[in-house]
Amino acid sequence: MSFTVAIVGRPNVGKSTLFNRIIGKRISIVDDKPGVTRDRIYGQVEWRGKKFTLVDTGGIEPEGVDVMTSQVRRQVEFAIDSSDLILFLMDSKEGLLTTDQEVVALLRKSGKPIIPVVNKVDDYAVKPELYEFYKLGLGEPVFISAIHGSNVGDLLDQIVGFIDEHEEPAYDEGVIKVAVVGKPNVGKSSLVNAILGEERVIVSDIPGTTRDAIDTPFEYEGQKMVLIDTAGMRRKSRVKENIEFYSNIRALGAVERADIALVVLDATREISEQDKKIAGIAHEAGKAVIIVVNKWDLVEKDDKTIYRYTENIRKEFAFIQYAPIVFVSAKTKKRVNKILELIRFVMDQYTFRIEKGALNELVEEATAMVAPPTIKGRKLKIYSAAQTGVKPPTFVLTVNDTELLHFSYVRYLENKMRERFGLEGTPVVIKGRNKKEGN
Ligand SMILES: Nc1nc2c(ncn2[C@@H]2O[C@H](COP(=O)(O)OP(=O)(O)OP(=O)(O)O)[C@@H](O)[C@H]2O)c(=O)[nH]1
Numbered sequence: 001m002s003f004t005v006a007i008v009g010r011p012n013v014g015k016s017t018l019f020n021r022i023i024g025k026r027i028s029i030v031d032d033k034p035g036v037t038r039d040r041i042y043g044q045v046e047w048r049g050k051k052f053t054l055v056d057t058g059g060i061e062p063e064g065v066d067v068m069t070s071q072v073r074r075q076v077e078f079a080i081d082s083s084d085l086i087l088f089l090m091d092s093k094e095g096l097l098t099t100d101q102e103v104v105a106l107l108r109k110s111g112k113p114i115i116p117v118v119n120k121v122d123d124y125a126v127k128p129e130l131y132e133f134y135k136l137g138l139g140e141p142v143f144i145s146a147i148h149g150s151n152v153g154d155l156l157d158q159i160v161g162f163i164d165e166h167e168e169p170a171y172d173e174g175v176i177k178v179a180v181v182g183k184p185n186v187g188k189s190s191l192v193n194a195i196l197g198e199e200r201v202i203v204s205d206i207p208g209t210t211r212d213a214i215d216t217p218f219e220y221e222g223q224k225m226v227l228i229d230t231a232g233m234r235r236k237s238r239v240k241e242n243i244e245f246y247s248n249i250r251a252l253g254a255v256e257r258a259d260i261a262l263v264v265l266d267a268t269r270e271i272s273e274q275d276k277k278i279a280g281i282a283h284e285a286g287k288a289v290i291i292v293v294n295k296w297d298l299v300e301k302d303d304k305t306i307y308r309y310t311e312n313i314r315k316e317f318a319f320i321q322y323a324p325i326v327f328v329s330a331k332t333k334k335r336v337n338k339i340l341e342l343i344r345f346v347m348d349q350y351t352f353r354i355e356k357g358a359l360n361e362l363v364e365e366a367t368a369m370v371a372p373p374t375i376k377g378r379k380l381k382i383y384s385a386a387q388t389g390v391k392p393p394t395f396v397l398t399v400n401d402t403e404l405l406h407f408s409y410v411r412y413l414e415n416k417m418r419e420r421f422g423l424e425g426t427p428v429v430i431k432g433r434n435k436k437e438g439n
């Protein structure tokens, strides 16, 4: 699981502003597909080659709750239980308040490192009155302006300074990394055990091991794989709302390290918002997805059941139409092997390369069939197409003006590519680039 940094502080000190300042730049995904999570209270950051997950604990609050003590209590609990580093944010305009000191006293008990941060220092000057913040005894505070971004780079430098000892295991190129994600109780551990073909002890109660996703390398018909498992690590949270939140953060950490996410659903339960959120995390991270419907043994079936389920999943998970669906039982092991075959197949798709000639031929045919859009009297012209990467397959179209590359036309081209080349299980990224003068 990735290094987690929590921003904690009283209401209105600027937690969201700081979060957006750090995360905002990275979010360049223009995704209009419905169902994709929009409530960003955590995100992945890369700074000087190091990665971490940043959490805006203010976002944990359920709506309508404005009781100060309960708000801060949730934040503090999250920070203590689930983060590796705490950014304690204060407001220079308000000065050091008693509440700040109380919260720090609580945070300190956790033994987690804390960086004191004083926000809203907009004029670059550290005035004498700011020296009161040294009284916290947490060392030198970082004075920032989240709105203007000043000193935020220094803050990021300090954060990544803590990451050294937290290296993730590295795997060879040829190893397929598979994250097993899903709501609590859908059967993730059972599925992992079924895949590995042996009962494995989940070490969830040993302190210190609980936070790390369990990586299990194995081989299937000569193909090296590793399962990144987030199961069995449910926090015994005192605050109910936090449980779902922990689940999502864990899923994010596992998914970021994986090539393929197995999004596990419980066949006996209705599809919920959280199922969609978890699938959305995988989709937004640009990972391949396989939907695994588990506990199929418990479903009373007739000859239409599987079609009804499939239809419902396609409707609820409209944003990942590309994901294959497999119906399994971890308990009876039925079709568990099918998952392994799908993993291999989907990995081929995730790393698929389309030869330039074939790609341009396809684009020519597609544009002949449905003409590119004309917006405000100007017609989109696509001069050429090229694949620029894999994991997921990424394509660049050279056009007259990227403004004219409407998302619905991009989706049309994506569908055409999928019709011809398959690309099942993998997202496809299509970007536009303006043709330069003279080429
Ligand atoms: N002058 C100034 N104002 C800031 C700065 N950062 C945030 N603010 C303002 O402070 C107010 C609160 O900011 P938020 O980011 O919503 O604060 P928060 O801590 O997330 O608040 P909660 O969601 O209530 O927990 C907003 O009006 C921001 O525009 C800053 O660097 N300078």
Ligand SMILES: Nc1nc2c(ncn2[C@@H]2O[C@H](COP(=O)(O)OP(=O)(O)OP(=O)(O)O)[C@@H](O)[C@H]2O)c(=O)[nH]1
Pocket: 182, 183, 184, 185, 186, 187, 188, 189, 190, 191, 230, 231, 232, 233, 234, 294, 295, 296, 297, 298, 328, 329, 330, 331, 332
């Ligand atoms: N009938 C049936 N029960 C299953 C199946 N898979 C899991 N279960 C049961 O569902 C319950 C939850 O399974 P787990 O494997 O612990 O679920 P999990 O997703 O790892 O749960 P967390 O650790 O809470 O995230 C257990 O009682 C399992 O025995 C299945 O395919 N069929």
